[in-house]
Amino acid sequence: MDNxxxxxxxLRKAGLRxxxxxxxxxxxxxxxxxxxxxxxxxxxxxxxxxxxxxxxVYNTLETLVQLGVINTLGGTGxxxxxxxxxxxxxxxxxxxxxQRVIDFPSQHLHALEDEVTSRSEYRLLGSRFLFFGxxxxxxxx
Amino acid sequence: MDNxxxxxxxLRKAGLRxxxxxxxxxxxxxxxxxxxxxxxxxxxxxxxxxxxxxxxVYNTLETLVQLGVINTLGGTGxxxxxxxxxxxxxxxxxxxxxQRVIDFPSQHLHALEDEVTSRSEYRLLGSRFLFFGxxxxxxxx
DNA sequence: TTCTAAATTTAGAAATGTTACAAATTAGGA
DNA sequence: TCCTAATTTGTAACATTTCTAAATTTAGAA
Numbered sequence: 001m002d003n004x005x006x007x008x009x010x011l012r013k014a015g016l017r018x019x020x021x022x023x024x025x026x027x028x029x030x031x032x033x034x035x036x037x038x039x040x041x042x043x044x045x046x047x048x049x050x051x052x053x054x055x056x057v058y059n060t061l062e063t064l065v066q067l068g069v070i071n072t073l074g075g076t077g078x079x080x081x082x083x084x085x086x087x088x089x090x091x092x093x094x095x096x097x098x099q100r101v102i103d104f105p106s107q108h109l110h111a112l113e114d115e116v117t118s119r120s121e122y123r124l125l126g127s128r129f130l131f132f133g134x135x136x137x138x139x140x141x
Numbered sequence: 142m143d144n145x146x147x148x149x150x151x152l153r154k155a156g157l158r159x160x161x162x163x164x165x166x167x168x169x170x171x172x173x174x175x176x177x178x179x180x181x182x183x184x185x186x187x188x189x190x191x192x193x194x195x196x197x198v199y200n201t202l203e204t205l206v207q208l209g210v211i212n213t214l215g216g217t218g219x220x221x222x223x224x225x226x227x228x229x230x231x232x233x234x235x236x237x238x239x240q241r242v243i244d245f246p247s248q249h250l251h252a253l254e255d256e257v258t259s260r261s262e263y264r265l266l267g268s269r270f271l272f273f274g275x276x277x278x279x280x281x282x
Numbered sequence: 283t284t285c286t287a288a289a290t291t292t293a294g295a296a297a298t299g300t301t302a303c304a305a306a307t308t309a310g311g312a
Numbered sequence: 313t314c315c316t317a318a319t320t321t322g323t324a325a326c327a328t329t330t331c332t333a334a335a336t337t338t339a340g341a342a
Binding site for chain 4: 062080
Binding site for chain 2: 073074075081091093095096104106107108109111112115116119120121122123124125126127128129130131132133134135136139
């Protein structure tokens with residue numbers, strides 16, 4: 001399902017403006033599974049908005065993260081931050097060789113989330129489950 | 142148990158030199174549970190080594206990560222990378238307000254790791270389990 | 283529709299965190 | 313001790329992210 005509506009509506013609900021730039025960024029986020037960086041979003045949305053600024057991309061991403069409708073995966077050191085529009089509990093597998101990040105649905109995450117919710121005193125806002133390794137393709141080389 | 146020996150030995154085993162700087166960094170990593178940044182390590186180890194360079198801290202951390210004996214947690218955007226000498230499967234709880242990161246032991250992680258090991262074709266090298274939220278102290282304010 | 287105030291975008295500068303570099307130093311074996 | 317390669321150091325370079333101020337645009341009010 002396309003949750004770009006969901007992203008856009010959450011902006012609306014927060015009393016923020018639905019600018020065409022924000023809509024384009026939301027659409028792109030909802031349509032991709034490549035866990036893009038801010039720069040990747042900029043490069044791919046800019047054709048529709050020749051005046052689009054990288055600052056706007058960062059602003060919008062920050063806003064969406066604050067609203068809790070997208071997650072950040074965390075870079076490793078100098079690598080750029082990656083964003084994930086799928087906030088349901090799921091594991092990401094990150095290949096340390098080709099840098100690709102894929103999703104891995106797991107049975108165990110709901111139980112884990114329930115455990116943390118009930119046994120910690122934290123008010124949870126987001127989560128990040130990441131394994132590093134070599135993907136099948138990169139093991140072959 | 143103090144695993145600074147473990148860290149140092151892994152350097153030795155890889156054929157690398159046991160410099161006093163590296164030993165000090167390993168000791169500090171093993172002794173703290175604060176998930177320090179490179180800068181935090183630098184600040185706290187430097188009194189013992191007035192000439193210590195931040196570059197050495199980064200070099201040593203990179204080496205230890207490559208050896209798989211410490212993990213990175215991933216910063217969020219501009220925040221600095223955090224390092225964790227505890228590579229056993231465990232959840233970290235990160236407070237978005239006070240920036241503190243604590244450990245949270247969980248029953249479910251072994252099962253999750255087994256699942257990913259058996260059902261993905263990845264050769265796993267490390268993992269990262271993080272929840273973001275407000276810690277009890279920061280909820281109060 | 284037009285007007286208005288506030289929110290947003292923009293471009294570029296600044297800040298931050300990390301890595302690269304070359305010269306000086308040092309560890310560890312012969 | 314001496315030797316050589318590994319390591320450290322300080323600084324410069326780099327990449328990513330945030331800040332800033334001016335210009336633009338949105339959405340509601342008149």
